[in-house]
Amino acid sequence: MWVAVIALGVLAGASGLMLGFAAVRLRVEGDPVVEKIDAILPQTQCGQCGFAGCRPYAEAIAAGEADINQCPPGGETGIVALAELLGRDPKPLNPENGAEKPKMVAVIDERNCIGCTLCIQACPVDAILGAAKHMHTVIAKECTGCELCIAPCPVDCIYMTPIAQTIANWKWTYPLADTGARGSVEQAAA
Amino acid sequence: MSGLFPFHGGLKTVRHKTESNQQPIRWSALPHRLTVPLRQHIGAIAKPLARAGERVLKGQMIGQPDGYISAAIHAPTSGKVIAVEQQPVPHPSGLPDWCVVIESDGEERWVERQAVDYRRLHPSEVRNRLRSAGVVGLGGAAFPSAVKLNPSGHAEALETLILNGAECEPWITCDDRIMRERAAEIIAGLHVIAHLLEPREVLIGIEDDKPEAIAAMVAACAGTGFAVRPVPTRYPSGSVKQLVKLLTAKETPVDGLPVDVGVQCFNVGTAYTIYRAIEFGEPVISRTVTITGHVNQPQNLEVLLGTPFSELIAQSGGYRDGVERLIMGGPMMGFAVHDDGVPVTKATNCLLAASAAELAPLRPVMPCIRCGACVDACPANLLPQQLYWHARAKEFDKAQDYHLFSCIECGCCSYVCPSHLPLVQYYRYAKNEIWAQEKEKQKAELARQRHQARLERLEREKQERDAKLRQKRPRHARWRWKTRLTKPSRPIAPRRLRPRPNQRLKLASGAIESPCTLKR
Ligand code: SF4
Ligand code: SF4
Ligand code: SF4
Ligand code: SF4
Numbered sequence: 001m002w003v004a005v006i007a008l009g010v011l012a013g014a015s016g017l018m019l020g021f022a023a024v025r026l027r028v029e030g031d032p033v034v035e036k037i038d039a040i041l042p043q044t045q046c047g048q049c050g051f052a053g054c055r056p057y058a059e060a061i062a063a064g065e066a067d068i069n070q071c072p073p074g075g076e077t078g079i080v081a082l083a084e085l086l087g088r089d090p091k092p093l094n095p096e097n098g099a100e101k102p103k104m105v106a107v108i109d110e111r112n113c114i115g116c117t118l119c120i121q122a123c124p125v126d127a128i129l130g131a132a133k134h135m136h137t138v139i140a141k142e143c144t145g146c147e148l149c150i151a152p153c154p155v156d157c158i159y160m161t162p163i164a165q166t167i168a169n170w171k172w173t174y175p176l177a178d179t180g181a182r183g184s185v186e187q188a189a190a
Numbered sequence: 191m192s193g194l195f196p197f198h199g200g201l202k203t204v205r206h207k208t209e210s211n212q213q214p215i216r217w218s219a220l221p222h223r224l225t226v227p228l229r230q231h232i233g234a235i236a237k238p239l240a241r242a243g244e245r246v247l248k249g250q251m252i253g254q255p256d257g258y259i260s261a262a263i264h265a266p267t268s269g270k271v272i273a274v275e276q277q278p279v280p281h282p283s284g285l286p287d288w289c290v291v292i293e294s295d296g297e298e299r300w301v302e303r304q305a306v307d308y309r310r311l312h313p314s315e316v317r318n319r320l321r322s323a324g325v326v327g328l329g330g331a332a333f334p335s336a337v338k339l340n341p342s343g344h345a346e347a348l349e350t351l352i353l354n355g356a357e358c359e360p361w362i363t364c365d366d367r368i369m370r371e372r373a374a375e376i377i378a379g380l381h382v383i384a385h386l387l388e389p390r391e392v393l394i395g396i397e398d399d400k401p402e403a404i405a406a407m408v409a410a411c412a413g414t415g416f417a418v419r420p421v422p423t424r425y426p427s428g429s430v431k432q433l434v435k436l437l438t439a440k441e442t443p444v445d446g447l448p449v450d451v452g453v454q455c456f457n458v459g460t461a462y463t464i465y466r467a468i469e470f471g472e473p474v475i476s477r478t479v480t481i482t483g484h485v486n487q488p489q490n491l492e493v494l495l496g497t498p499f500s501e502l503i504a505q506s507g508g509y510r511d512g513v514e515r516l517i518m519g520g521p522m523m524g525f526a527v528h529d530d531g532v533p534v535t536k537a538t539n540c541l542l543a544a545s546a547a548e549l550a551p552l553r554p555v556m557p558c559i560r561c562g563a564c565v566d567a568c569p570a571n572l573l574p575q576q577l578y579w580h581a582r583a584k585e586f587d588k589a590q591d592y593h594l595f596s597c598i599e600c601g602c603c604s605y606v607c608p609s610h611l612p613l614v615q616y617y618r619y620a621k622n623e624i625w626a627q628e629k630e631k632q633k634a635e636l637a638r639q640r641h642q643a644r645l646e647r648l649e650r651e652k653q654e655r656d657a658k659l660r661q662k663r664p665r666h667a668r669w670r671w672k673t674r675l676t677k678p679s680r681p682i683a684p685r686r687l688r689p690r691p692n693q694r695l696k697l698a699s700g701a702i703e704s705p706c707t708l709k710r
């Protein structure tokens with residue numbers, strides 16, 4: 001009898017230890033659904049969704065606290081992808097959160113910048129380079145176009161410009177656009 | 191002699207070769223001003239080496255390759271650099287790109303050139319020379335040749351080396367002419383390629399509508415062991431995977447390259463420039479261009495890179511009446527340029543002045559009737575009709591499942607489609623969208639990492655500040671504050687210990703300069 005009790009006790013203790021160890025060492029990093037949602041969001045970190053960045057919004061969607069149509073930078077494509085992931089019906093972007101706009105980057109008018117560093121503190125992705133009382137500049141490649149640096153600038157020297165079209169980023173358009181009348185024939189017939 | 195292995199699909203097209211292939215290649219006149227694009231190849235744009243105001247010599251490097259897949263750019267003649275700026279270039283978008291603009295001084299003074307004996311050099315040294323000579327594929331794709339000449343990274347030895355002289359597109363005859371006129375030089379270049387790649391066999395594929403070129407190449411090959419293989423005239427036999435199938439019976443995997451099945455392919459014009467680069471130390475500063483179609487004297491010209499299209503048209507007797515478009519490349523795979531002032535690049539094999547007679551009539555587009563004609567015509571063994579449905583519905587994943595990226599944009603499907611669907615346009619659109627989405631994804635990932643790094647940095651700074659605060663606060667003081675907690679007359683932290691803006695900034699800018707801290 002005692003043997004059985006001790007044996008079971010030891011066994012229980014050992015498996016408890018192992019489980020505890022496994023829980024600590026093999027912990028799944030974050031919630032997989034949140035990860036998947038976060039991977040779809042555009043990472044602009046602009047806060048237009050009403051959350052302090054894409055990840056908090058992803059967490060809110062996963063927890064059922066936010067709808068899938070609150071991210072203007074992600075636009076229609078983003079909503080469709082979220083709907084597919086979560087098995088829901090896509091819906092139009094909530095106009096309260098803003099409208100889908102072409103991609104832009106921030107530019108600092110370097111002649112007027114007073115080097116106050118306020119924009120550096122606002123930029124969610126550290127895309128602004130500068131030091132106190134020195135001119136600041138935006139690293140265009142890293143700017144997400146979130147516009148968060150615009151409001152804090154005391155001399156209004158930051159503005160947004162559309163990303164210039166170059167040979168490297170130019171795209172062939174959807175055929176209907178340049179077949180004009182022919183396209184409409186196809187559409188009417190299809 | 192072993193047989194041929196016809197590829198699936200393809201077309202018998204009109205030829206229109208005799209218009210331009212009757213007279214020998216002539217040198218085009220030296221233009222007063224050359225606009226030399228820094229991106230004439232697949233891969234990274236070359237870094238400009240020359241500045242406005244500088245004098246350059248013919249053959250002097252003015253653009254340095256930037257990275258492994260890139261190519262050098264050279265001054266096509268001697269003169270003065272008047273600008274390094276964005277200028278219109280031949281591209282379907284009509285957008286400008288970076289160019290070095292040179293005003294020629296008419297003296298054609300060369301830089302010092304050095305011939306080498308490639309047999310005595312280490313292969314990597316030979317490749318380096320070709321790379322700094324700006325050698326790229328002249329068949330139209332302009333892929334840097336030095337990359338293809340590096341056999342390392344491919345486990346097995348190269349089975350077959352193919353020299354591509356098929357020139358299957360209608361109207362184009364520049365390869366035909368150089369094979370007739372420069373066969374010995376092409377074969378000398380081929381020897382260099384064979385020396386670097388050590389293939390088991392060397393085959394030369396030429397469409398059988400070029401008997402003079404075939405005869406010249408056969409004569410030049412005497413005693414070399416290289417075999418000339420005339421292939422039937424069937425578009426697109428000059429496309430790499432199709433020529434590989436035709437000559438070796440090997441099917442290149444859908445998402446692979448010929449080298450995956452032990453075959454490597456070079457264009458005849460490329461072999462010629464390799465010969466010039468090795469035997470004379472001459473970089474690629476000119477190429478042969480067919481000027482044909484609705485011009486008064488169709489012909490082939492040897493043209494300095496950077497020469498405006500309009501000057502070549504003028505030297506070919508000018509446009510005939512009724513020209514609607516100027517096409518760079520052939521009628522099947524070429525594109526219309528927006529402006530005939532754009533310069534010749536390494537990819538410019540043909541200028542086709544097209545009138546209504548050369549252009550397919552604009553016919554109404556009808557719905558797909560699922561006739562399967564496109565499937566029969568597709569030389570890449572794809573299902574163009576499926577690709578069309580998915581590209582049209584913007585279902586890019588599904589289009590990729592049907593191997594969208596194996597489509598060579600040959601246009602056979604559009605050509606045969608009884609409903610006149612602009613199929614290739616759909617495929618180009620879908621490919622571009624997929625690339626753009628891929629780039630967006632990469633950018634989002636970068637932003638995610640940087641945002642994460644910033645949050646971590648802010649957290650770290652906060653902890654450091656708190657730690658400092660605790661350290662600097664003497665014991666008895668802490669106690670005294672505690673007793674005062676009931677009616678604090680000033681903030682809990684002493685003023686001087688609160689982070690001053692300057693202090694905080696130093697941390698902020700420091701962290702920015704060493705961008706991403708996430709790697710740890
Ligand atoms: S609106 Fe979209 S891009 Fe902006 S923070 Fe929210 S999820 Fe991110
Ligand atoms: S630079 Fe301005 S717009 Fe760009 S990411 Fe930073 S805060 Fe946003
Ligand atoms: S040829 Fe045209 S109509 Fe026929 S199946 Fe292909 S796409 Fe459809
Ligand atoms: S364009 Fe693409 S899909 Fe059409 S026939 Fe050529 S390879 Fe096939």
